Amino acid sequence: MIASSHPDQPPTAASPSWRTRPYLIIGGTTKAATTSLFTYVGAHPEACISSMKETRFFLDRGYPLKSKYRFEDGIEKYAEFFQHCDAATRLWAEATPDYLYSAGTPKKIRQTLKDVRFVFVLREPKARVVSWYRFARQNNLLAETITLDEFIALQLGDKDPSRLPQHMRAVEQGRYAVYLRPYVETFGKERISVIFMEELALNLQKTMRELCRFTGIDPAFYAAYKFETHNRTVNMKQPAIHSLYKKSSFYLKKKVHNRPAIRSLLRRLRLTLEPFYIRLNRNSSAAESEMSPQTANALNAYYEQANKDLARLLGRSLPWDRGF
Numbered sequence: 001m002i003a004s005s006h007p008d009q010p011p012t013a014a015s016p017s018w019r020t021r022p023y024l025i026i027g028g029t030t031k032a033a034t035t036s037l038f039t040y041v042g043a044h045p046e047a048c049i050s051s052m053k054e055t056r057f058f059l060d061r062g063y064p065l066k067s068k069y070r071f072e073d074g075i076e077k078y079a080e081f082f083q084h085c086d087a088a089t090r091l092w093a094e095a096t097p098d099y100l101y102s103a104g105t106p107k108k109i110r111q112t113l114k115d116v117r118f119v120f121v122l123r124e125p126k127a128r129v130v131s132w133y134r135f136a137r138q139n140n141l142l143a144e145t146i147t148l149d150e151f152i153a154l155q156l157g158d159k160d161p162s163r164l165p166q167h168m169r170a171v172e173q174g175r176y177a178v179y180l181r182p183y184v185e186t187f188g189k190e191r192i193s194v195i196f197m198e199e200l201a202l203n204l205q206k207t208m209r210e211l212c213r214f215t216g217i218d219p220a221f222y223a224a225y226k227f228e229t230h231n232r233t234v235n236m237k238q239p240a241i242h243s244l245y246k247k248s249s250f251y252l253k254k255k256v257h258n259r260p261a262i263r264s265l266l267r268r269l270r271l272t273l274e275p276f277y278i279r280l281n282r283n284s285s286a287a288e289s290e291m292s293p294q295t296a297n298a299l300n301a302y303y304e305q306a307n308k309d310l311a312r313l314l315g316r317s318l319p320w321d322r323g324f
Contacts, residue, residue, distance in 0.1 A: 026095035028120035031131040038095035048085035050094035051257040106186040123197040124320040125174030132170035177309035
């Protein structure tokens with residue numbers, strides 16, 4: 001039986017049972033419904049999710065994303081993200097998509113957590129690049145004058161993507177097998193589940209039942225669950241304002257992540273006010289991003305071998321090769 005600390009006491013380095021808990025880490029590619037999946041897991045009565053969706057704790061120190069803590073700050077800091085969890089909870093979960101792309105992350109997790117499973121959500125690479133372009137525009141990371149074709153050409157022409165900011169790694173990071181293989185080698189296939197976004201959208205209930213069996217929690221919960229989509233990418237009239245809003249939101253989450261009452265209040269305020277803000281700032285007349293045939297052909301050639309490597313690694317065909 002797994003040792004547990006008293007539910008009224010937050011997990012600390014002095015009560016190291018937090019390291020032996022069963023964990024689920026949701027990784028996989030960005031812009032592939034990881035926020036929705038994290039929310040669905042968090043609704044389950046036998047699961048407890050981290051106080052911040054993306055703890056980013058195990059990312060390499062130099063990975064270009066901000067975080068509250070990193071592994072190098074001391075492994076006991078990770079327990080802070082779960083100090084609100086009851087000792088009787090059967091599964092603790094977090095979701096940091098970029099764990100897939102951080103070279104040192106598998107080793108750090110292996111050193112820290114004794115019972116961990118992973119679910120990686122993947123998406124057809126070309127569609128993901130388009131979504132990343134729209135997301136980067138939405139968050140004021142790209143000049144409005146940069147077209148989708150230019151966004152892709154800039155990345156295809158770069159010989160060292162690791163030196164680029166995150167949003168300019170979108171093309172290279174679609175080579176999923178390169179990044180999945182270290183996890184398979186470190187943890188074994190039996191502890192890794194790969195979900196394709198294309199299939200997730202078709203049958204959410206089936207996907208969640210399979211995920212429950214994978215993690216050992218009761219799948220019956222999702223029989224009557226109302227699934228909603230979270231964190232959609234939308235076109236914004238004022239990307240600079242939206243960028244400021246997102247940065248302020250992340251700053252507040254870092255500040256209050258271990259203060260449940262304040263965090264709960266801010267969440268209720270966000271859920272109430274954010275839809276009005278989105279409606280005011282949404283640019284419904286913006287043209288959809290279109291990729292030229294030449295760029296599409298270039299990406300197809302770029303991903304051809306990468307997709308074959310992924311299918312071979314997983315031992316199954318890919319949904320975008322089956323007409324999805």
